[in-house]
Amino acid sequence: MNWIAVKSIYIYEMTRFFRTLTQSFISPVLSTSLYFVVFGAAIGSRIQEVEGVSYASFIVPGLIMLSVITQGISNASFGIYFPKFIGTIFEMLSAPVSFLEIVMGYVGAAASKALFIGLVILGTAYLFVDFEIQHPFAMVGFLVLTCISFSLMGFIIGIWAGSFEQLQLVPLLIITPLVFLGGSFYSISMLPPVWQIISHFNPVVYLISGFRWSFFGAADVPIGLSLLAIAGFTALCLSVIWWIFKTGWRIRQ
Amino acid sequence: MGLEPETAMPPILNVTDLRKSYPDGFEALKGIDLQIDAGEILALLGPNGAGKTTLISTICGIATATSGTVTVGGHDTIKDFRAARAMIGLVPQEINLEPFEKVISTVNFSRGLFGKPANPALIEKILRQLSLWDKRDSQIRALSGGMKRRVLIAKALSHEPRVLFLDEPTAGVDVELRRDMWEIVADLKRDGVTIILTTHYIEEAEAIADRIGVIADGKILLVEDKAKLMARMGKKELEVQLSQPITEIPASLVSDRLRLSDDGTALIYSYDTQSERTGITTLLSDVAAAGLVLRDVVTRQSSLEDVFVDLVHEGETR
Numbered sequence: 001m002n003w004i005a006v007k008s009i010y011i012y013e014m015t016r017f018f019r020t021l022t023q024s025f026i027s028p029v030l031s032t033s034l035y036f037v038v039f040g041a042a043i044g045s046r047i048q049e050v051e052g053v054s055y056a057s058f059i060v061p062g063l064i065m066l067s068v069i070t071q072g073i074s075n076a077s078f079g080i081y082f083p084k085f086i087g088t089i090f091e092m093l094s095a096p097v098s099f100l101e102i103v104m105g106y107v108g109a110a111a112s113k114a115l116f117i118g119l120v121i122l123g124t125a126y127l128f129v130d131f132e133i134q135h136p137f138a139m140v141g142f143l144v145l146t147c148i149s150f151s152l153m154g155f156i157i158g159i160w161a162g163s164f165e166q167l168q169l170v171p172l173l174i175i176t177p178l179v180f181l182g183g184s185f186y187s188i189s190m191l192p193p194v195w196q197i198i199s200h201f202n203p204v205v206y207l208i209s210g211f212r213w214s215f216f217g218a219a220d221v222p223i224g225l226s227l228l229a230i231a232g233f234t235a236l237c238l239s240v241i242w243w244i245f246k247t248g249w250r251i252r253q
Numbered sequence: 254m255g256l257e258p259e260t261a262m263p264p265i266l267n268v269t270d271l272r273k274s275y276p277d278g279f280e281a282l283k284g285i286d287l288q289i290d291a292g293e294i295l296a297l298l299g300p301n302g303a304g305k306t307t308l309i310s311t312i313c314g315i316a317t318a319t320s321g322t323v324t325v326g327g328h329d330t331i332k333d334f335r336a337a338r339a340m341i342g343l344v345p346q347e348i349n350l351e352p353f354e355k356v357i358s359t360v361n362f363s364r365g366l367f368g369k370p371a372n373p374a375l376i377e378k379i380l381r382q383l384s385l386w387d388k389r390d391s392q393i394r395a396l397s398g399g400m401k402r403r404v405l406i407a408k409a410l411s412h413e414p415r416v417l418f419l420d421e422p423t424a425g426v427d428v429e430l431r432r433d434m435w436e437i438v439a440d441l442k443r444d445g446v447t448i449i450l451t452t453h454y455i456e457e458a459e460a461i462a463d464r465i466g467v468i469a470d471g472k473i474l475l476v477e478d479k480a481k482l483m484a485r486m487g488k489k490e491l492e493v494q495l496s497q498p499i500t501e502i503p504a505s506l507v508s509d510r511l512r513l514s515d516d517g518t519a520l521i522y523s524y525d526t527q528s529e530r531t532g533i534t535t536l537l538s539d540v541a542a543a544g545l546v547l548r549d550v551v552t553r554q555s556s557l558e559d560v561f562v563d564l565v566h567e568g569e570t571r
Contacts, residue, residue: 002335002368004365004368004369004370005365005366005367005368007365008361008362008364008365008366009366011365012358012362015358016353019353082351083351086349086350086351086352087347087349088349088350088351090310090313090315090343090345090349091343091349091363091366091408092366093313093314093315094313094314094315094338094341094343095338095366095367096334096335096336096337096338096339096367096368097366097368098335248317252314252315252317
């Protein structure tokens with residue numbers, strides 16, 4: 001195992017993140033504050049409690065998941081697409097590193113950035129609403145797994161993308177609707193029966209449900225199913241990446 | 254039992270029947286065989302699209318070979334890719350650098366990528382050697398084209414490779430930088446680094462290479478010691494300038510090796526410097542006997558460029 005290479009990629013990527021720390025920090029804090037002002041204070045005050053908690057508290061796990069998923073995908077996809085775009089990928093391909101080491105470096109950095117943003121949003125949420133985390137270890141576990149799995153997915157998108165437009169296509173057209181319709185701002189039980197059934201085909205439902213359970217002890221789907229869904233999604237992404245490096249699809253000539 | 258025969262050093266780079274085809278059917282490499290000894294400089298010449306960059310990319314792992322094998326220092330580049338790639342440094346043709354990175358960080362990153370622990374003293378030595386030390390904290394985007402090319406070389410040298418590929422390293426750089434590059438290559442050779450250089454500049458190959466390889470249409474046409482190649486294929490010409498132009502060569506002088514210049518003011522005689530008798534003495538006395546008056550006599554040596562053009566032309570007509 002070339003650990004020095006993993007560390008080098010990780011530090012290189014994190015340096016890029018810290019170069020633009022102000023934007024990285026201010027942007028999620030601002031958008032989360034706006035969500036709390038609009039959904040929490042303005043609209044939320046007219047909504048009854050959901051699953052026994054105030055609406056403003058109820059949306060905290062969903063908001064964190066929304067940011068973590070989009071940040072994980074965008075950081076990882078940009079991280080690998082940029083070297084492809086400017087041509088520096090040649091160095092990675094000609095270095096004595098395996099696919100696993102490349103993935104660990106890039107995905108590790110993207111997941112760390114997403115985790116950092118997630119924790120910043122959690123801290124911001126405490127400024128607006130009172131809530132307790134019933135299962136803190138499970139919360140951290142779900143957060144870390146979500147950061148990793150969606151960074152893996154972002155890595156695949158970055159390799160697939162042939163242009164900056166394509167880089168934005170999947171997050172905009174697929175991920176954002178799935179996250180919004182995955183129960184970020186509502187409980188699945190609030191939907192009509194047909195839409196409840198349809199929602200169960202949305203993988204993000206399982207993540208948000210599990211994550212919300214770690215906060216409030218209530219979930220839309222059993223916690224075991226949520227864990228299984230995230231483990232399955234991670235395994236699927238890893239398999240696709242393994243295949244990409246084995247065949248050289250879109251990276252090797 | 255007799256003594257075991259002395260064995261020659263195995264080549265540091267061994268390419269055997271290497272082929273590369275693309276899905277559209279285009280065959281970029283058509284069975285390349287190439288052996289390169291440790292410490293030598295091989296210049297690979299070839300016209301655009303000959304397969305030079307594809308060959309380098311396939312050896313270095315950027316492109317996947319369709320068939321054939323490559324070993325570096327005895328390590329197969331597929332089965333034992335870590336050991337093989339650790340020995341290779343690559344300076345690509347295009348200036349591929351991240352614009353917002355600092356010079357020193359991108360060079361340190363390259364060393365780390367090859368699994369080598371940080372070595373600030375070595376990196377400083379490399380940057381100083383390439384006149385980059387003063388620019389170490391500059392962002393890449395602030396550097397000139399020539400400086401960026403030096404950064405690429407520094408990155409390639411950062412992990413102390415034993416085999417260095419330079420893919421047209423002096424394309425588009427000024428004369429001064431080109432000379433600097435040649436000096437850098439000479440220094441590396443002194444350190445025992447094997448260098449494979451692709452170039453369009455024949456003078457570059459002539460100035461620094463030990464051996465010349467010519468590639469065209471995905472095939473190696475020849476690999477030969479530069480001096481031997483020049484001696485074998487290099488022709489010399491003697492131009493006998495006449496005081497009065499003539500319309501045709503006098504019958505007493507007609508020969509395969511003699512031709513008249515277009516304006517009729519000179520007789521041009523081709524001869525081989527390696528042969529025992531050049532025929533120059535006989536020619537000059539015959540010219541005098543034919544009543545022609547000489548104005549001047551000039552000799553010309555054919556350059557490597559002429560040799561290269563002849564070889565590629567032969568390859569195309571074969």
